[in-house]
Amino acid sequence: xxDSVKQKIxxxxxxxxxxxxxVKGHVVTFKNLFRKKSTLxxxxxxxxxxxxxxxxxxxxxxxxxxxxxCIGCGACARACPVQIIEVKAHMGEDKKRVVDEFSLxxxxxxxxxxxxxxCPTHALVMSKEYELAEFTRExxxxxxxxxxxxxxxxxxxxxxxxxxx
Ligand code: SF4
Ligand code: SF4
Numbered sequence: 001x002x003d004s005v006k007q008k009i010x011x012x013x014x015x016x017x018x019x020x021x022x023v024k025g026h027v028v029t030f031k032n033l034f035r036k037k038s039t040l041x042x043x044x045x046x047x048x049x050x051x052x053x054x055x056x057x058x059x060x061x062x063x064x065x066x067x068x069x070c071i072g073c074g075a076c077a078r079a080c081p082v083q084i085i086e087v088k089a090h091m092g093e094d095k096k097r098v099v100d101e102f103s104l105x106x107x108x109x110x111x112x113x114x115x116x117x118x119c120p121t122h123a124l125v126m127s128k129e130y131e132l133a134e135f136t137r138e139x140x141x142x143x144x145x146x147x148x149x150x151x152x153x154x155x156x157x158x159x160x161x162x163x164x165x
Contacts, residue, residue: 049128054111057104058127059144060151068148069123072099079118084108104147106132107140127151 040047057076059068072089088101116124127150134140142150 049130053128054113054126055129056106056109056111056127056132056142056150057113057115057124057147058129058151059102059123059147060125061148068144068151069121070099070102070144071121071123072097072102073120075118075120076115076124079114081112081114082108082110085115099144102144102147104142105140106142107134107137125151 059070061067062069070087072087074087074089077083077085077087084105084107086101086103087099089097089099092098111126113126116126129150132140
């Protein structure tokens with residue numbers, strides 16, 4: 001038989017230790033009752049996002065034209081380190097690029113903001129959207145319309161140092 005098994009358990013000592021730990025726990029709880037709360041009743045209550053917070057990139061609508069300012073140059077796609085932006089465009093009759101497709105896969109975005117930095121027309125901006133959970137991978141793919149809707153909510157705000165409108 002080992003020494004630890006042979007050792008006699010002192011029940012009064014154990015009971016004292018138990019009582020002490022319960023009291024200690026209650027003291028901590030009681031103290032924290034009067035401290036300033038650091039949690040929020042999310043999602044009913046939201047925290048104020050800091051200036052320059054980077055959520056998902058978006059394409060806000062320019063109120064003057066009713067469309068976003070994307071010219072289909074593809075600079076954002078080239079700047080994206082994880083290659084999640086795809087831009088398809090063709091040359092129009094007036095020698096201006098016409099955007100056929102714009103897509104961004106939010107599932108792999110690292111919110112670095114390089115795409116917005118690279119955009120020559122300030123069409124792409126960093127929104128404050130952070131609730132990006134989806135049930136399927138397909139739902140994490142944002143097309144131009146979805147990015148317009150997302151951008152529409154931040155029109156007039158500032159992205160990474162650039163004026164949106
Ligand atoms: S924020 Fe960064 S990772 Fe996300 S789309 Fe822009 S460049 Fe790519
Ligand atoms: S969002 Fe900006 S950088 Fe990207 S294709 Fe459009 S104009 Fe070019």
